[in-house]
Amino acid sequence: MDRYFKAEIKGNYKVNPTTAVISFSPKEGVQLPQPGQFYMIQVSKGIDPLLKRPLSIFSIKDQCIHLLYKIVGRGTECLSKLPLGETIELIGPLGIPYPTPNGEFIAIAGGTGVASIHGLIERFSQKAYLFYGARSVEELIMTDSIKNLSYQSFFSTDDGSYGIKGTVIDALDRVDNLTMDVYACGPHLMLSAVINWARQRGLRCYVSLEEYMACGVGACLSCVVRTNDGLKSVCKDGPVFNSEDIVW
Amino acid sequence: MDRYFKAEIKGNYKVNPTTAVISFSPKEGVQLPQPGQFYMIQVSKGIDPLLKRPLSIFSIKDQCIHLLYKIVGRGTECLSKLPLGETIELIGPLGIPYPTPNGEFIAIAGGTGVASIHGLIERFSQKAYLFYGARSVEELIMTDSIKNLSYQSFFSTDDGSYGIKGTVIDALDRVDNLTMDVYACGPHLMLSAVINWARQRGLRCYVSLEEYMACGVGACLSCVVRTNDGLKSVCKDGPVFNSEDIVW
Amino acid sequence: MVNLSVNICGITLKNPVMTASGTFGYGEEYSEFVDLNKLGAIVVKGISLKPKEGNPTPRIYETPCGMLNAIGLQNVGVEEFISKKLPFLRQYDTPVIVNFFGDSIEEFVETANALNNADGVSALELNVSCPNKAAGWSNFGTDEVLMSKVIIAVRRVVTKPLIVKLSPNVSDIKRMSVISQECGADAISLINTITGMSIDIKKRRPVLANNTGGLSGPAIKPIAVRMVWEACQVVRIPVIGMGGIMTAQDAIEFFIVGARAVAIGTANFVNPRATLDVISGLESFLINEGIQDINSLIGTLKLHERTTCN
Amino acid sequence: MVNLSVNICGITLKNPVMTASGTFGYGEEYSEFVDLNKLGAIVVKGISLKPKEGNPTPRIYETPCGMLNAIGLQNVGVEEFISKKLPFLRQYDTPVIVNFFGDSIEEFVETANALNNADGVSALELNVSCPNKAAGWSNFGTDEVLMSKVIIAVRRVVTKPLIVKLSPNVSDIKRMSVISQECGADAISLINTITGMSIDIKKRRPVLANNTGGLSGPAIKPIAVRMVWEACQVVRIPVIGMGGIMTAQDAIEFFIVGARAVAIGTANFVNPRATLDVISGLESFLINEGIQDINSLIGTLKLHERTTCN
């Protein structure tokens, strides 16, 4: 098992003006990633930016691993400029994946949280009731292919430019008989609301968290979150947690 | 006059494994460079490496300015990886050019000093007696086209792998009746020898110097050389000096 | 239109963006690239009583996201500065601040006196912090007693605004800031370069002929922001912040922690118009954020409450 | 074959490359990437008497060629360290050096005592220099008197080799080095991180929840090389150098200025095998330069004579 490796960039294309997908082949013999896991990916060939960036498994298809990323700062900006054929370093797959759904499940994605959720519904396609929310239609990606992946899908935007006007919670509230396990990835505020929503209904809820990361392997202690069992590393003990374990 | 400008890279090709030529169009309305002048050229799109690098005018041809550079460190390494079409910043043309030769002249190039000397003989072609020395044939560039540019050309290599075995001084000593002005660019030791050689024969001698540079415009005082008239900036008062003015 | 004008110890600046001493020559060198009338102030290369030749070359070396310099304070001396360099600067409607230093307290005082009497000098910046001089000298900036003595001595002869430029090579920048204020500084500026060294591993020699040099550029920005923030917490006098500023965004960090003005140093070498780019970027930022006046951005840092568990 | 082995206060290291405390966890975290038997020594995360939770997040932030961290010394406490972490490390034939700290001199001493008695601990590294604790605490590393007191107190109970890890946030690293030696340190290590700050200009808040943090990475390398050089000039005890080492070339700078060993910190995050890459790069360098023994590279710096003109 060799989770620190070099890979050639096989694709690095924008899916909208601020979001791109980067693709590479997994190394032979290396553990294949599971939905919910992530890679630490090199973003520049030099020493600035220095640290690798954490990106979730978006898709495993055509013998390639695909990571979807939003261009939000210096690191992702650099990443978006790396040409095809360039060789970059990766560490991964890292972290605890989503537990395998037993039967149908509710998948909730907010913003770029869709990257991780996409990895999940791609694997357990046709069992997912997807709720995918964003600020506006411009920030929703690949709605058609995502629709095809899931059994049912419900979109929401804050401004009503696509799907329901409102949050994913508003969308959830409109659907009856949602009594399956919940899987969610998105911004902190959304996750809090989702956890609340699930708790009220007595549903099991798994959430994928984000914290600033340096090492990705549990060594630097930069990415901690408080749990009932003390502080845990999001990179190693997560990023997926049972919502009941988290103390926010 | 606008000597700080952006230009698109029109060419960036290796002429041998450790030497490349980068090309760009001069900005409209900007002063055209003279042989002996140089540009401060951006080598990376980020902030590391930070400083621009000084490179001499190698050639002005096909509406383009060409700079020849040897890949010796972090900066020139980055430069060699910039793709065509990329826009980079330049400051220049900077510094005092070679004085216009009155009649025939002796042009002496050592190592990458050929960049600056090439700019000179290209402009005053057929008047140049060129002496071009390097460690070995692998380090000599474009010997054929350089031969064609000059009236006569004499090559020397330390190991005898091309031209005479020995230094440019050895080559100079083999030719009779060299009584013209001398123009030289190359490593410190070679320039010292050339200055000595010219002095013994009472020949006027212009040398182009190198010092580590930050600003290129005389502001930071990093590139000084001692002259009879006190310290001078190589970037602003040079890089070309009359050898009799320099106190080494 | 937003207001960019700030007041530093009685001098009104059109905007809070200056040049950092030693990185903008005597102004003239960059006048082709920058309309000097557009600058908040021009701070010129450090001046001494007699002309100085400085250190041997190499005087600079590039390091990760920064550079080392050991120019060694080469300058034309105060007499030639006043007769040859100042007349050019007087043409402009921009305050000129003269950075100066000496090898002894007497030299500091004599130079200060000459500059204080010179027409066209708006303020003096006392440089106690250049780390490139022979042993002992740099103590002016790191030894509290020596620093106090030189500030007090200079203050006695200087009627113009006096800015003290602090060294970052100290354990306690707050203390040095307070001492400067107590000894009579009208403002403080920081940070100067941080002493560093790089080695040519083939030759086993320092890359700089002076062995050590001062580190500047983006690499030091987090240290500079921290020190400026610390200084702003303890002094009443204005603080001029610098260290690694490349963009308006960088400058804004300094304003937020409390700097009344900023200076652009190494960035000038990379982009001769860096000062102007910072000024226009600052203006856009204020407009976008709906801030009318730069003065209402200054010192608006909200700290996180310390919630360390144990 | 060249000799890479060095001796640090009685401990023989296979090679002079260690991990820097806090950047390699308790060793286990990187054991998948690095054969721990190949390392010169493993220096573990700073340990305190009781478990610590450290600071709120965000605890790290990237800066130009570097990073700020304010982990706040989260650790499992000395008891759990000995019972749960040490057994894993004992499997390896590599010296384990334990970095430790306390909130009071008593805590320093008690922790030192427990570690001194623990089987499988080769040496102790006294951390007086972490800048992330509440005001007052950091004085252990910057106040000479406090630092002397803690070293002397710890020395009294420690029979194993004692390394003192110095803070770079001081005016005079030579003085702190000499004091450490005089107070009984068997070796010193430097530099720890330099206190820095970055601001989120939209929120007008520090990016780190702890407001300030420690700067590490390539950005600080020239400062680290200078300080290690200064320290090596004044002490007889071995010096362990660190700060911004990414490659063997970087490490060699530290050896040339006099470091007997080096530690790799931030580089581990970027390249989990950075330590091994430095070791093999070091070996190649020695072979290429025709040096038989790393010990004949150490301290071979040739300074430039100072030829400043005036």
Ligand SMILES: Cc1cc2nc3c(=O)[nH]c(=O)nc-3n(C[C@H](O)[C@H](O)[C@H](O)COP(=O)(O)OP(=O)(O)OC[C@H]3O[C@@H](n4cnc5c(N)ncnc54)[C@H](O)[C@@H]3O)c2cc1C
């Ligand atoms: C486990 C995990 C999985 C992630 N998966 C994805 C994904 O699939 N797609 C995607 O677009 N984004 C994902 N993110 C967020 C992504 O890592 C950040 O957007 C990215 O690191 C920003 O880097 P930057 O340099 O462009 O931004 P800057 O803001 O310039 O970054 C500065 C520093 O902050 C860190 N940082 C900034 N934002 C975040 C963040 N949200 N989380 C962690 N560190 C951050 C960066 O790593 C860097 O060290 C994930 C984060 C985590 C922790």
Ligand SMILES: Cc1cc2nc3c(=O)[nH]c(=O)nc-3n(C[C@H](O)[C@H](O)[C@H](O)COP(=O)(O)OP(=O)(O)OC[C@H]3O[C@@H](n4cnc5c(N)ncnc54)[C@H](O)[C@@H]3O)c2cc1C
């Ligand atoms: C006026 C002038 C004209 C030049 N013209 C040419 C040319 O046409 N072709 C060419 O190949 N080279 C030329 N050089 C040398 C060229 O600038 C350096 O080789 C280049 O800067 C090295 O950069 P680096 O980052 O690759 O090397 P590094 O050694 O990694 O550079 C580190 C630092 O040292 C500086 N530096 C290193 N070597 C030199 C040097 N010889 N002169 C000045 N600064 C140096 C760099 O600018 C940088 O700041 C010229 C130098 C000067 C001063």
Ligand SMILES: Cc1cc2nc3c(=O)[nH]c(=O)nc-3n(C[C@H](O)[C@H](O)[C@H](O)COP(=O)(O)O)c2cc1C
């Ligand atoms: C080449 C160079 C020369 C400098 N000369 C002086 C000087 O003469 N006097 C002074 O007070 N500071 C001098 N400095 C320090 C700068 O004014 C500034 O304080 C420092 O470089 C940090 O800012 P920066 O990172 O923006 O460059 C010099 C800096 C550089 C890089």
Ligand SMILES: Cc1cc2nc3c(=O)[nH]c(=O)nc-3n(C[C@H](O)[C@H](O)[C@H](O)COP(=O)(O)O)c2cc1C
């Ligand atoms: C995330 C992180 C945690 C650290 N924790 C400790 C620590 O617990 N004890 C200590 O003495 N130093 C600690 N350090 C400092 C490092 O050991 C080292 O001295 C410093 O980072 C400089 O080296 P570098 O630039 O190679 O990282 C830490 C550094 C980082 C980046």
Ligand code: FES
């Ligand atoms: S990123 Fe280092 S512990 Fe999680």
Ligand code: FES
């Ligand atoms: S490079 Fe700045 S003065 Fe010559």
